[in-house]
Amino acid sequence: MSAPPLPGYRHIYSGKIRDLYRPEGSDDRLLVVASDRISAYDHVLDTPIPDKGRILTAMSLWWFEQLADLMPNHVVSTDVPAAVTGRAVLVERLEMVPVECIARGYLTGSGLAEYRERGSVCGIPLPDGLQDGSRLPEPLFTPTTKAAMGEHDESVDFAYVVDVVGAELAERVRTLTLEAYARGEAIARERGIILADTKFEFGVRPDGSVVLADEVLTPDSSRFWPRDQWQPGRAQPSFDKQFVRDWLASPESGWDRSSDEPPPPLPDGIVERTRRRYVEAYERLTGDTFAQQVS
Numbered sequence: 001m002s003a004p005p006l007p008g009y010r011h012i013y014s015g016k017i018r019d020l021y022r023p024e025g026s027d028d029r030l031l032v033v034a035s036d037r038i039s040a041y042d043h044v045l046d047t048p049i050p051d052k053g054r055i056l057t058a059m060s061l062w063w064f065e066q067l068a069d070l071m072p073n074h075v076v077s078t079d080v081p082a083a084v085t086g087r088a089v090l091v092e093r094l095e096m097v098p099v100e101c102i103a104r105g106y107l108t109g110s111g112l113a114e115y116r117e118r119g120s121v122c123g124i125p126l127p128d129g130l131q132d133g134s135r136l137p138e139p140l141f142t143p144t145t146k147a148a149m150g151e152h153d154e155s156v157d158f159a160y161v162v163d164v165v166g167a168e169l170a171e172r173v174r175t176l177t178l179e180a181y182a183r184g185e186a187i188a189r190e191r192g193i194i195l196a197d198t199k200f201e202f203g204v205r206p207d208g209s210v211v212l213a214d215e216v217l218t219p220d221s222s223r224f225w226p227r228d229q230w231q232p233g234r235a236q237p238s239f240d241k242q243f244v245r246d247w248l249a250s251p252e253s254g255w256d257r258s259s260d261e262p263p264p265p266l267p268d269g270i271v272e273r274t275r276r277r278y279v280e281a282y283e284r285l286t287g288d289t290f291a292q293q294v295s
């Protein structure tokens with residue numbers, strides 16, 4: 001699903017999963033459009049997951065509301081072109097903070113690798129004996145650079161953030177990151193989902209206020225684990241992507257993950273079961289029914 005042409009909007013950027021447009025004649029608004037694309041093993045798959053863009057857009061909007069008493073956000077309107085209805089949001093154009101603001105409540109992925117090498121994550125020392133999936137003594141602010149498309153973000157320490165954006169803004173985004181994560185983790189936990197870690201992006205308004213931007217607390221910006229299967233000491237199953245990962249790693253796919261070959265198309269059954277996991281995550285978190293659009 002490539003970025004669709006939208007009359008009245010100029011396409012300005014394509015990420016792995018989402019696309020950015022600017023409304024013609026406006027310099028203070030952007031349109032963020034979520035596709036049905038899904039990534040796995042660092043590849044964007046050829047097979048879309050129907051409704052994924054709509055489900056994650058609805059989930060992000062719901063999270064913005066859950067966090068609205070803690071911080072302002074960039075959402076302006078969901079009155080968007082019919083071609084992208086339900087999977088696009090009109091937002092304030094902000095001066096983006098050039099750092100990925102990551103909160104970790106659990107140790108895994110690159111954080112675990114750094115811990116095993118140095119006993120710390122982003123320069124923050126951690127106790128001995130932590131395993132893959134261990135809950136951290138307290139959530140950590142573990143920022144990274146914003147790498148160019150196709151490159152990997154690099155972990156940085158808080159001093160780097162201070163150097164890049166100044167002490168006041170660095171403190172502010174760290175505080176907001178940890179507050180938003182704590183709120184999200186508590187809400188998700190009550191509903192059977194562990195939010196192991198998440199990535200926020202912030203922007204700054206002309207008046208200097210710091211605003212929550214991008215998407216928030218979705219399975220694309222966070223690790224979602226089923227709480228009832230949490231077991232430190234091993235890789236945790238992904239709430240949303242495990243069917244895809246397991247099939248791609250199975251002999252049935254015929255794919256060699258270590259090769260340079262792109263992954264094969266997904267079977268219909270894997271697509272449908274994955275779609276249902278996104279719907280389940282949305283309905284568990286919000287308590288609402290996801291209304292599939294009849295296009």
Ligand SMILES: N#Cc1c(N)ncnc1-c1cnn(CCN2CCOCC2)c1
Nearest residue numbers: 015018019032074091092093094213214
């Ligand atoms: N959100 C937002 C936002 C904003 N409100 N104001 C100015 N710039 C941005 C912006 C520009 N790029 N990105 C990186 C993430 N993108 C999100 C959309 O999809 C593509 C990737 C954020």
